[in-house]
Amino acid sequence: MSLDVRPVTYEQAGVSLDAAEMIVERIGKVTESTRRTGVLGSLGGFAGCFALAPGAYDRPVLVSSTDGVGTKLQVAQAMSAFGGIGIDLVAMCVDDLVCTGAEPLFLLDYLAVSRLDPDVVEEIVSGIAQGCRLAGCSLIGGETAEHGIGDGDGAGGGSGTDVGSGASDTTVDGRCRVLDLAGFAVGVVEIDRMLGSQNVVPGDVLVGLHSPGLRSNGYTLARHVLLGRAGMSLEDPAWQGAGNSLGQELLLPSVIYTPVVRDALSTGGIHAIAHITGGGIPGNLKRVLPPDCDGIVNMSSWDIPRIFSEIQRLGDVEEEEMLRVFNLGIGMIVIAGVEQRDSVLDALNRPGVEVCAIGRVKEGSGKVVIEGMDG
Numbered sequence: 001m002s003l004d005v006r007p008v009t010y011e012q013a014g015v016s017l018d019a020a021e022m023i024v025e026r027i028g029k030v031t032e033s034t035r036r037t038g039v040l041g042s043l044g045g046f047a048g049c050f051a052l053a054p055g056a057y058d059r060p061v062l063v064s065s066t067d068g069v070g071t072k073l074q075v076a077q078a079m080s081a082f083g084g085i086g087i088d089l090v091a092m093c094v095d096d097l098v099c100t101g102a103e104p105l106f107l108l109d110y111l112a113v114s115r116l117d118p119d120v121v122e123e124i125v126s127g128i129a130q131g132c133r134l135a136g137c138s139l140i141g142g143e144t145a146e147h148g149i150g151d152g153d154g155a156g157g158g159s160g161t162d163v164g165s166g167a168s169d170t171t172v173d174g175r176c177r178v179l180d181l182a183g184f185a186v187g188v189v190e191i192d193r194m195l196g197s198q199n200v201v202p203g204d205v206l207v208g209l210h211s212p213g214l215r216s217n218g219y220t221l222a223r224h225v226l227l228g229r230a231g232m233s234l235e236d237p238a239w240q241g242a243g244n245s246l247g248q249e250l251l252l253p254s255v256i257y258t259p260v261v262r263d264a265l266s267t268g269g270i271h272a273i274a275h276i277t278g279g280g281i282p283g284n285l286k287r288v289l290p291p292d293c294d295g296i297v298n299m300s301s302w303d304i305p306r307i308f309s310e311i312q313r314l315g316d317v318e319e320e321e322m323l324r325v326f327n328l329g330i331g332m333i334v335i336a337g338v339e340q341r342d343s344v345l346d347a348l349n350r351p352g353v354e355v356c357a358i359g360r361v362k363e364g365s366g367k368v369v370i371e372g373m374d375g
Contacts, residue, residue, distance in 0.1 A: 026118055026121070026122050027121065027122060027125045028042075030122065030125050030126050030129045031125065031129060031139045031140075031141075033129055033133065034129050034132040034133055034137070034138045034139040035138055036105075036106075036136070036137065036138045037053070038050045038051050038052065038053065038105060038106075038138075039106065039138045039140055045141070047141070048106060048108060048140030048141035049140070050105055050106050050138075050140065050186075052188065057188065057190060058190060059190060059191040059192065060188050060189070060190065060191075061100075061102075061188065061189050061190070061191050061194065062186060062187070062188055063097050063100050063102040063186070063187045063188065063189060064097075064184070064185065064186050064187075065093050065094075065096035065097050065184075065185050066093065066182060066183065066184045066185070067089070067092035067093050067096065067182070067183060067216075067277075068089070068092070068180065068181055068182040068183070068216075069085050069088045069089055069092065069181055069216045070216050070217065070219050070220070071219040071220050071223065072085060072088060072214075072216050072219045072250070072251070073085060073178055073180070073181060074219070074223065075219065075223070075234065075247060075250045075251055076178070076251060077177055077178060078234055078247070079234060079247045079251060081247075081251055082120055082123045082124045082127065082178065083123050083124070083126060083127040083130075084127060084251050084252070084253040085124065085127060085181065085251075086123075086124050086125065086126065086127020086128035086129070086130065086131055087127050087128075087130055087131040087134075087253040087254060087256065088131075088215065088216045088253055088254045089109065089127075089128055089131065089181055089182075089183040090107060090128060090131025090132055090134070090135055090137075090183065090185075090256060091131060091135075091215065091216070091253075091254035091255065091256045091257075092183065092215075092216055092254070092277065093107060093183040093184070093185035094107070094131075094135040094137060094185050094187070094256065094258045095254075095256065095257050095258055095275045095331075095332065096185075096275050096277075097185055097186075097187040097258070098187075098257065098258045098261050098262060098273065098275075099195065099272075099273040099274065099275050099288070100187075100189055100194055100195055100196065101189045101193050101194050101195040101265060101270075101273075102187030102188055102189040103136070103187050103188055103189065103262060104135050104136065104137035104185055104186075104187040104258060105137055105138070105186050105187050105188055106137050106138045106139070106140045106185070106186055107128070107132055107137050107138070107139055107140070107183055107184065107185045107186075108139075108140060108141050108142045108143075108183070108184045108185075109125075109128055109139070109142035109143075109181065109182065109183050109184070110142060110143045110144075110145070110180075110181070110182045110183075110184070111124065111142070111143070111144045111145070111178065111180070111181050111182075112144075112145045112147060112178075112179040112180040112181075113144065113145070113146050113147065113177070113178055113179055114146070114147050114148060114177055114179060115146060115148060116144070116146050120178070121144070124178070124181070125139075127253075128183075131256060134256045134258075134259060135256050135258045135259065136258070136259060136262075137185065137187075147179065193265075195270060195271065195272050195273055195288075196272050196288060197272055197287075197288050197289055197290045198290070199271035199272055199335075200271050200272050200288065200289060200290050200293055200335055200361055201271075201293070201337075201361070202293055202361055202362050202363045203337075203338045203360070203361065203362075204271055204335050204336060204337060204338060204360065204361040205335070205336050205337075205338055205341045205357055205359070205360055205361075206285075206295060206296075206297060206333050206334075206335060206357065206358050206359035206360060206361070207333065207334040207335075207336055207341075207344060207345060207348060207355055207356070207357055207358065208301070208302055208330040208332075208333055208334075208355065208356055208357075208358035209255070209257050209260075209261075209330065209331055209332040209333070209334065209348065209353055209354070209355055210255075210302065210329060210330065210331070210353070210354035210355065210356075211254070211255060211276070211305075211327050211329055211330060211331030211332075212252055212255070212305055212329075213249065213250070213252035213254075213305060213307060214250065214252075214307065214326060214327070215254040215255075215277070215327060215331055216254060216277070217277050217278045217325070217326065217327065218278075218325040218326045219250070221311070221315070221317070221325050222250065222311055224315070225311050225314050225315030225317070226246060226250075226310070226311065226314065229314065229315055230314040230315075232246055233246070234246050234247030234250070235247065238306070238307060238310070239306055239307075239310050242306075249307055250307075254331070255331055255352065255353060257275075257331065257332045257353065260347075260348050260350045260353050261273065261332070261334065261348070263347060263350070264334070264344055264347035264348045266347070267340055267343045267344050267347050268340065269336045269337045269339070269340020269341075269343055269344045270334055270335070270336050270340075270344060271335045271336060271337060272288040272334075272335040273288065273332060273333070273334050273335065274287060274288045274332065274333045274335075275331075275332055276327040276330055276331050276332060276333060277327070278325075279324065280322075280323045280324050280325060280326055280327060280328065281297055281323060281327070281328065281330060281333070281368065281370070282323055282324065282368040282370065283324060284333075285297070285333055285368045286366060286367065286368050288335060289361070289366050289367075289368070290366065291365065291366045292363060292364065292365070292366070293361050293362065293363060293364055293366065294361070294362055294363070294364025294365065294366070294367045294368070294369055295335075295359060295360075295361055295367075295368045295369070296359045296360050296361070296362060296369045296371060297358055297359040297368065297369070297370050297371065298358055298359050298371050298372045299328075299370060299371065299372040299373050300371075300372035301356055301357065301358045301359070301372070302329055302330065302356055302358060303329065304328050304329045305328075305329050308322065308326055308328050308329065311326070319373055323370060330358065333358070334348065335361065341357065345357065359371075
C-alpha cells in the first residue's frame with residue numbers, strides 16, 4: 001500500500017474558507033438592515049459590541065436568553081424552506097426576554113452545518129434579520145461552524161469558521177442541511193420595572209395571545225404522529241379540505257409578541273408574562289405564579305387551531321399530554337391587574353396578534369388549574 005503524499009487542503013477535508021468569505025459578503029447588507037442605536041462597529045469583528053446610552057437608565061438590568069428551533073429544522077430541511085426558521089429563532093429568544101419587561105437590544109446566532117451553501121445561509125440570515133427588525137433588536141454577529149460531515153470516509157471535520165451569522169451545509173446526498181441553529185439575545189430593563197411573580201395578586205386576569213401554529217415546540221411528537229404513525233407526507237393537505245399542505249402548516253413562522261407587549265407595558269397594568277413554549281400552558285404559567293396563588297385557565301375561551309386536534313386524533317394523544325407538549329393556540333399569557341384589564345386588552349390587540357381574556361388568578365398554592373377541557 002503506497003502512501004499518498006500529495007498536498008491536502010482544508011476544502012478537500014470538508015471545510016471551504018472561500019465559501020465562508022463569500023457568505024460574509026452576502027449577508028453584510030442583511031445584518032446592517034437590523035442596525036439600531038447603540039451598535040458599535042460592523043459585521044466581521046471578533047465580537048459584537050453595544051453601548052447603552054449614558055443617562056438613559058437609572059438602574060439598568062441586563063437580561064439574557066438563549067434558545068433554538070428544535071426539530072422544526074428537520075421539517076424545514078425536508079421542505080427546503082429555511083427563511084421562516086430565522087423568524088422562529090428570534091421569537092424564541094426575545095419573547096423570553098420580554099417576560100421580564102426587558103427591551104431586546106441585540107441578538108447573535110450560531111449555526112452548525114456540514115458544508116456551507118451561500119444561498120441557504122442567506123435565506124436563514126434574512127429570516128433572522130426580518131425577525132430582528134420586527135422585534136426592534138439588532139443582529140450584531142454570530143458563528144457558523146462548518147463540520148465537513150458526509151464527505152467520503154465520514155470522518156467528519158469541524159471548524160469554527162466565523163462568518164458573522166447564519167449558515168447551512170451539504171451532506172453525502174449533495175443536499176444542503178442545517179445541523180443546528182441557536183440564538184443568544186440580550187435586553188435591558190430598569191430594576192424597578194421588572195415583571196414577575198412578585199407582582200401577581202389574587203384577582204389578576206390572564207390575557208392570552210393567540211398562536212396560529214406550533215411555534216417551535218412539540219415537533220418531535222408532531223412528526224412522530226403525523227409523518228410516522230399516520231404516514232402522512234409533507235405535501236399532503238394538512239387535513240381534509242385544508243388550503244395548505246402539512247409542510248406549510250408545520251412551518252408557519254412564530255408570531256413575535258415582543259413589540260405589542262412592549263407597547264402595552266405603558267399601561268402600567270401588566271404584572272407578569274409567561275411565554276408558552278416547551279411545557280405548554282401548565283408548565284410555563286406556573287413559573288410566574290407566587291406560592292400563594294393559582295392560575296385558572298378556561299380552555300373554552302379561545303379556538304384551538306385545527307393542527308392540534310389532528311395531532312391528538314391521529315396519535316390518540318391524551319389531553320393532559322397535549323397540554324404539556326403544545327401551546328394549543330396560546331403563545332403567551334399576560335397577567336394584568338383586574339382594573340387595567342380593558343386597557344391592557346386594547347393595547348395588546350394589534351394587527352397580527354389576537355388576544356382574549358382566558359382566566360384569572362385566585363388564592364391558592366402556585367398551581368395551574370385547567371377548566372373547560374373536552375371530556
